[in-house]
Amino acid sequence: MKAQTTPRIKICGLKTAATIQQMDGLPFHDIGFIFAASKRQVLPAQAAELIAAVHGLKAADGQRPQTVGVFVNPALAELSETLAIAPLDVVQLHGSETPAFCQMVREQLAVKVWKVFSIRDEAAVQSEKVTDRGSGANTSASADEAAARLAPYAGKVDAVLIDTAGGGTGKAFNWQVIEDYKAAEAQLKVPLYVAGGLNPDNVQELLASYAPSGLDVSSGVETDGVKDIDKIRLFVRKVMQR
Incomplete structure (x- = not known):
């Protein structure tokens, strides 16, 4: 039997050095800062201080976590200045950024690029089957859509992420489409992160059913809109205990 691989864990939307310092020793991999308009938004100077705190952490495998900046349709100049x-x-692009733009960011700014794909309601609930006229085989319409969306980014991104449309909603999409995106992601040979409505109560169900290679949690480890270190620890523990 193939050994089960531990998924990568990203904790997103951090705003205080105190919380970051409390995360020392937890086996997570990535820590996210939101630069797009949001109640969790940080400014570059503030992020610089938080990144300095991250550099003092030991996380998964005793390494410091990667720092990830979340942007929506930024200009290249904005990214460069930030x-x-x-x-x-890592620069995580959450808008309508093209494959060419992703490649330009990687090459000119020398950072990793993750591209986010929003799962629309109509795609999430779609169960209709379409027939491949060439082979007569039945294939999922959402699988075709997933392949068409991801394929242009091959060789231009370092990871892909699927999230509920709108992002930061705290709501999960219909997880049935994950298999379609896993198949498409396999062609890109990069990790697939799942976001949207994850929390300590449902993450083990997600892992048992779909086993994505990465998890991205934000509001699910908050209390009254503030990151809760106890919930962060519980989320990580639930992932490790799956």
């Missing part, structure tokens, strides 16, 4: 202040490891 990175000059806040030295991120």
